[in-house]
Amino acid sequence: MKMKLKPNEMAPHFRRSRLLIPGLTILLLLWGALFAQLRADPPKKPIRVLMVGGGASHDFDTWYKGTDVKTLSEKGFADVTYTDDTDAVLGYLDRIDVLYLTNNQPFKDPKTREAIMKYADSGKGLVLGHAALWYNWADWPEYNLKLVSGGSRGHDKYGPFEVTAVNRKHPVMKGVPAKFTLKDELYYHKVDPNGAGIEILATAKNEKPEEYPSVFVVKHPNARIVGIALGHDGESHELKAYKQLLRNAIRWAAK
Numbered sequence: 167m168k169m170k171l172k173p174n175e176m177a178p179h180f181r182r183s184r185l186l187i188p189g190l191t192i193l194l195l196l197w198g199a200l201f202a203q204l205r206a207d208p209p210k211k212p213i214r215v216l217m218v219g220g221g222a223s224h225d226f227d228t229w230y231k232g233t234d235v236k237t238l239s240e241k242g243f244a245d246v247t248y249t250d251d252t253d254a255v256l257g258y259l260d261r262i263d264v265l266y267l268t269n270n271q272p273f274k275d276p277k278t279r280e281a282i283m284k285y286a287d288s289g290k291g292l293v294l295g296h297a298a299l300w301y302n303w304a305d306w307p308e309y310n311l312k313l314v315s316g317g318s319r320g321h322d323k324y325g326p327f328e329v330t331a332v333n334r335k336h337p338v339m340k341g342v343p344a345k346f347t348l349k350d351e352l353y354y355h356k357v358d359p360n361g362a363g364i365e366i367l368a369t370a371k372n373e374k375p376e377e378y379p380s381v382f383v384v385k386h387p388n389a390r391i392v393g394i395a396l397g398h399d400g401e402s403h404e405l406k407a408y409k410q411l412l413r414n415a416i417r418w419a420a421k
């Protein structure tokens with residue numbers, strides 16, 4: 167004779183199963199969704215940047231070593247090393263994604279100069295800021311010709327001027343206002359017709375009126391090079407538009 171369980175003896179186990187199985191299913195689905203999301207959007211490694219500053223006329227420690235390093239390091243965007251020792255650059259070139267030059271002092275060591283050219287020829291990234299866009303090195307014309315495709319030999323007296331985006335579709339201009347005004351030195355950036363040329367992304371205009379390239383990409387055959395003529399002091403480095411430009415430039419150059 168079969169034992170017949172009373173309904174109240176079956177019910178507790180049955181009730182647990184009814185709750186447990188859908189619960190586990192939901193957990194598994196959530197886990198699967200989370201795992202798929204992680205696979206689709208893996209955590210990105212910070213971009214490895216070497217920033218080179220130092221030299222006359224600028225407070226490199228405050229605005230580059232201080233503000234720019236902070237701008238680039240936020241939320242693990244970049245892993246930035248700052249140096250004002252131009253001879254130290256050589257030791258970093260094989261372990262960085264972007265070389266951010268902004269120095270107003272020469273690279274004296276011929277081996278360092280050669281290594282920077284090789285670094286560019288190998289297709290790596292460079293961002294050239296403010297002082298690094300000057301015609302600074304009479305004994306190193308290759309720098310301006312090949313890496314900058316020109317340069318500045320003069321600028322307006324420090325004061326306010328307007329920057330206008332001319333190619334807002336370029337990734338370097340993403341999220342940057344179509345126009346913004348700041349106090350800075352308006353560099354008279356001229357393109358060398360013997361160089362690879364540049365693609366202008368934003369211009370700076372003074373009251374004369376004269377218009378000069380302010381943000382641009384150098385058409386180097388291999389390297390990804392962005393030039394940003396702005397950056398004399400805190401009036402640019404602390405500006406939201408400048409911070410966005412700098413982060414975009416580093417990201418684009420790192421690809």
Ligand SMILES: [Zn+2]
Nearest residue numbers: 224351397398
């Ligand atoms: Zn300056």
